[in-house]
Amino acid sequence: MRIDIITIFPDYFAPLELSLIGKARAAGILDIRLHDLRSWTHDRHNTVDDTPYGGGPGMVMKPEPWGEALDAVAGAPEPGGAAGPGAVPRLVVPTPSGTPFTQERAKRLSEEPWLVFACGRYEGIDSRVAADAARRMPVEEVSIGDYVLAGGESATLVIVETVSRLLPGVLGNAESAVQDSFAAGAMENLLEGPVFTKPARWRDLEVPPVLLSGDHGAVDRWRRHEALRKTARNRPELLRALAEGGMAGLDRTD
Numbered sequence: 001m002r003i004d005i006i007t008i009f010p011d012y013f014a015p016l017e018l019s020l021i022g023k024a025r026a027a028g029i030l031d032i033r034l035h036d037l038r039s040w041t042h043d044r045h046n047t048v049d050d051t052p053y054g055g056g057p058g059m060v061m062k063p064e065p066w067g068e069a070l071d072a073v074a075g076a077p078e079p080g081g082a083a084g085p086g087a088v089p090r091l092v093v094p095t096p097s098g099t100p101f102t103q104e105r106a107k108r109l110s111e112e113p114w115l116v117f118a119c120g121r122y123e124g125i126d127s128r129v130a131a132d133a134a135r136r137m138p139v140e141e142v143s144i145g146d147y148v149l150a151g152g153e154s155a156t157l158v159i160v161e162t163v164s165r166l167l168p169g170v171l172g173n174a175e176s177a178v179q180d181s182f183a184a185g186a187m188e189n190l191l192e193g194p195v196f197t198k199p200a201r202w203r204d205l206e207v208p209p210v211l212l213s214g215d216h217g218a219v220d221r222w223r224r225h226e227a228l229r230k231t232a233r234n235r236p237e238l239l240r241a242l243a244e245g246g247m248a249g250l251d252r253t254d
């Protein structure tokens, strides 16, 4: 997968050199490229923002630098690149006014060959940038939750990490995304329950004996029960979705 990130703070993405994602980049699984939006400004001050039409507080990011940046970055991929010939990227714009980012959406994005992230700051990016981009590529406005950040960079880190760990080869065999909270299948709409490792007794706290029993069926049942308990306690609204989903399954006649 190729990922391009356009931002006025490229250094914000130093963490993408580390750990799982750093290893995936070194292994060629991920091709992440950072671009400084100011490279597409032409004035002495490298201006990227201006006052909003219609008045109001704050500043809005100007369309011209973004238009030139997206033309340069999201144009035709170089031959033999990770995105493949003729690939068209999906533009992801992190914004509080976007549609919710979920594990399911991360899975869908992880199946794309090429993502381009537009990191907005200030009061946002001139809306014509997304409208113009939509003429030649799919555009998704994505929110990672109901709160406002100073810029799209933190949200982009969250999205890139969530998506990248789902790519084949990124998680070692020992770690699997299958048991993750929210993962499709058995854990869909469920939170992961408690986890334990050695020692079996620590500060007079014991590991639940079932986990030491070697009875895999009993362990699976215990884990599902604990996941249901955790979900009921922390996210009861997910249980309703689970029940509706389960009911739909029970109603099926095929």
Ligand SMILES: COC(=O)c1ccnc(N)c1
Pocket: 094, 095, 096, 120, 121, 142, 143, 144, 145, 146, 147, 148, 149, 150, 151, 152, 153, 155
């Ligand atoms: C500037 O971007 C944000 O504030 C942002 C982006 C994505 N999700 C959010 N909840 C906020």
